[in-house]
Amino acid sequence: MENAGSGGGARLRARGGGFSFSGGLVALGRSLALWGLSFVAALLSLAVSVVVLLLGTGLGLVLVAPVVRAVRGLADRQRALAYRWSDVRIPVSYLPEPAPGERGFLARLRWIVRDPQTWRDWLWLAIDPIVGATLAIGPAALLLGGCWAIGLGFYGVPLSQEWEGLRYLFIPVRDQTTATLAALLGVLQLPAALWLAPRSVRLHARYTRAVLAPSEKAQMASRIERLTATRAEAADTQSAEIRRIERDLHDGAQARLVAMGMTLGAAEHLLERDPAAVRDLLVEARESSSKALEELRDLVRGIHPPILADRGLGDAVRSLAMICPLDAQVDIDLPGRPEAPVESAAYFAVSEVLTNAAKHSGADRVRIEIGHDLGLLRMEITDDGRGGADPGRGSGLRGIERRLAPFDGVLTVTSPPGGPTRVTMRIPCTLSTSWTITSSGAG
Structure with a gap:
């Protein structure tokens, strides 16, 4: 399963060298959110390691399915954010779940182990706490560093004396002049952080696609396997739909039409002997024809509604x-x-x-x-x-x-x-x- 929010209006569409202060702030918040998800990935990666260590005890086998669902949920979240925030679509090609009659424990375990997309999810889970977190935290680190440098412009000299020396990047803070230089560098870092944030978010989306997206060959193989698995179900569904239509026609409109024919036949026999009775039979036949027509319309509407066509x-x-x-x-x-x-x-x-x-x-x-x-x-x-x-x-x-x-x-x-x-x-x-x-x- 996958999950993707719409968020069309919320997507950040900064391109090239454009800069937007509000867009930078939004992107900065998004980069922090991505960093938080990398932290979640680290915790989940630890949980996967524990499950692997417990495989020999049997408890690990029981925990495999819940952990796989959790990993897929987190990967789906990253796919959704990549699309919402960066217009980067990440295809997904999980194998279809086992059929209802094959949903035992071993069948599910084989389904999980045989799925190449599951292994790609686990590879992403292993590297995202390092690569993803590094890409996501860059703008925030630049912003925090700038704030620290600005603070050094006011308190750098006493701190340097108290700590017996202090440096900010390549600037040794010894007196008020060097402290002011560090503060000026910090001021320049603030817009740099806002400029970097949207680019960092887009780069994170591309990295996520590079790790999670299957190759074209894998996508084609997965699609063939999926269509093969669902072809029989589609044929069964079509056969069941045809049987439903046949049943509805037989039990509904056809029965009414037969009854209407019998009513008209009786009216034909009574036409000369009892005209009043014929009138009642014709009313009954008209009502039957109206109900039959209504049932046919309902049936057609169930097959393909007129408003849809x-x-x-x-x-x-x-x-x-x-x-x-x-x-x-x-x-x-x-x-x-x-x-x-x-x-x-x-x-x-x-x-x-x-x-x-x-x-x-x-x-x-x-x-x-x-x-x-x-x-x-x-x-x-x-x-x-x-x-x-x-x-x-x-x-x-x-x-x-x-x-x-x-x-x-x-x-x-x-x-x-x-x-x-x-x-x-x-x-x-x-x-x-x-x-x-x-x-x-x-x-």
Whole structure:
């Protein structure tokens, strides 16, 4: 799983030699956040070392899966920040989880050990406390050093006398003149730190991509393996959908049409003998035809809603928001329309997520964001419910994964206990350029 926030408006877009004071302050805070995550990586790396040492006792085997989930969560966080803050997209290619019938302990362990992306995560975890922390802490160190140098301009001489000598970089602080020189150097470091901060954040993102991103060959092999694993599930899903349509036709519209035919036959026999009874039978036949037509419309709507075909994904999702029992906020920015199969899969995936949120989350509000960027259709649905959603424990989210799998789509679920729950779906696709949807509002 992966996690990526939208944060489009919050991305730092400083390029080249441009400088922004406010942008530098924001980037400085981000570099400190990255340094904090490197510290978390160091602690988690220590935990991995302990688990490896305990493998021989059996306890380590039990702890492998939780530790792997924690490492993946931290790596996903770094991928998300690299995209939000630096527009650096880091592809991810985890192998699909074992099928529901193969989710024993050994099956999960084999799945973890065989996954090349897991080993890349562990390599990143081992070096990030050193490389990542060094890249992230540079601007802050420059800023703190500048503040220290400015302080030396006021207190450097007595400190030098008390400590029997004091230097700041290449300047020995002996008297007020050298202390003032150190302070001037410190003043120059302050804007230098703000200038360096955004570049440090971008460099950190590129380093993270270099370590975590699979090679093109590995991406292709992972994609082939993923599509092979999901092809059978897609075929089963399609067969189940066809059987559902057949069942609905047989039990619904077909039964009503047969009954209507029998009613018309009876009316034909009574036409000359009892015209009043014929009138009642014709009313009954008309009602049956109306119900059959309604059921056929519902069935067609379940296969491909007319609003989706006529007006596209954006308006179709807005119609879902309008009938959603939760207070729904919609933000859609699509410069075109996906291909019809992708559009249909995206629509029903959003519909299923909203249904799950209304039934199981205990939420009052939900936000739907849909956009297209860098060849990916991205749908993010966030609710303020109780959290705790897990694709491995529910058929609904697993069904969404199966729906997205034929298009190489990825489902990401972030749902800590207590909420909020954020479901992100990404489908690689291109958009037609003859249709533009930009809408925002409450359902």
